[in-house]
Amino acid sequence: MQDITIYHNPNCGTSRNTLALIRHVNGEPNIIYYLETPPSEAKLRELLEQMAMMPRQLLRTNVPPFAERGLDNPDLSDDDIIQHMLAEPILINRPLVVSDKGVKLCRPSEVVLDLLDKPLTEPFVKEDGEVIPPNQP
Template sequence: MTMDVTIYHNPACGTSRNTLAMIRNAGIEPTVIDYLKNPPTREQLVKMIADAGLSVREAIREKGTPYAELGLDDPGLTDDQLLDAMLKDSILINRPFVITPIGTRLSRPSEIVLDILPDTHKGAFTKEDGEQVLDAQGKRLI
């Protein structure tokens, strides 16, 4: 299927790998952006967060990042300050963000990506942890 899909991907992240595999299971080869090497611009990041219906704080990754050391848990920080931190150190951008003509999602958990993909899945899909997401007919189980 031809559909313009972009994933901001971290190949070291299981959730990101599962999301990418689900996109491909739908018969779509997305544009894959390794956001740690090629982070989004401020404008792109602001748009992705807004289009996904998230607050800037909801789009920050805490686990495995310098979030606490940087004091980003301070509720007094503004969105601009949080965005500055995310753009300075892209590991603070939660992942994977997926953009399709149907919508934009932060695909955590990975099966959230199914909300913005066409129903063109090619059979069963099981995540890396063994959880089955699609049945043999490509129908969503969770």
């Protein structure tokens, strides 16, 4: 079985759907509840590098700490943004999924299929009723 890790927030529908999709196709992943156990600065930088993503691209903008911390300021450096994410992990967008195929921000949840070794062989139904059809050969 493929080793997969998900940085998960159980209060997020996309994160729940991504976790369920991983379980549906691959089995049980390693789950990191990142609000309780946030990544270290080194790990966050590593994940950003592996995704070829700038910190601002991973920043959640629809949570109170975004406005409270003035994160809409375009002059903030990448280091500043990372420090804010470390101080308030809710500012890290999710779910992040790590596999031997890479690291991705899985929004929408079906993006995770690119990281799995096995194809989706039967339909998967998201919480909202949307159906993800099986992978086509």
